[in-house]
Amino acid sequence: xxxxxxxxxxxxxxxxxxxxxxxxxxxxxxxxxxxxxxxxxxxxxxxxxxxxxxxxxxxxxxxxxxxxxxxxxxxxxxxxxxxxxxxxxxxx
Numbered sequence: 115x116x117x118x119x120x121x122x123x124x125x126x127x128x129x130x131x132x133x134x135x136x137x138x139x140x141x142x143x144x145x146x147x148x149x150x151x152x153x154x155x156x157x158x159x160x161x162x163x164x165x166x167x168x169x170x171x172x173x174x175x176x177x178x179x180x181x182x183x184x185x186x187x188x189x190x191x192x193x194x195x196x197x198x199x200x201x202x203x204x205x206x
Contacts, residue, residue, distance in 0.1 A: 126131040142196045152195065161206070177206040187198035 140147055159181045166174050180203045188195045 134150040139187070139198075141187075141192065141194055144189060146189055146191040146193045148185045148190040150190065151185055152188045155184040157182040157184055157199070179206055181206045 127174050138147060139149070141149055159179070162178050162180060164176050164178075166172055180201065183200045183202070184197055185200050186195055186197045
C-alpha cells in the first residue's frame with residue numbers, strides 16, 4: 115500500500131472519531147455524556163414511497179417508515195432533565 119493512501123485512511127479515521135465525539139448527546143447544562151432516557155413520546159408517523167431511479171433496483175418502489183419522537187433525558191451527574199425531538203426511519 116502506498117504511504118499517501120495509508121495517510122488518507124488514518125486521516126479519515128481521525129476525522130470520523132472527532133465528528134462522533136463532537137456530535138454525541140450531552141447534558142445541556144453540565145455537558146456530561148452520562149445520562150439515561152426517562153420518557154419517550156411518539157409524535158407522528160408516516161410512510162413514504164419513492165420510485166428508485168438508478169442501480170439494480172431502477173423503477174421499483176422504495177417504502178420507508180418515518181417516526182418522530184419527543185425523548186426526555188436525565189443527566190446522571192447534575193440530574194438536569196431535557197427534551198429532544200428525534201426522527202427515525204426504517205426501510206420496509
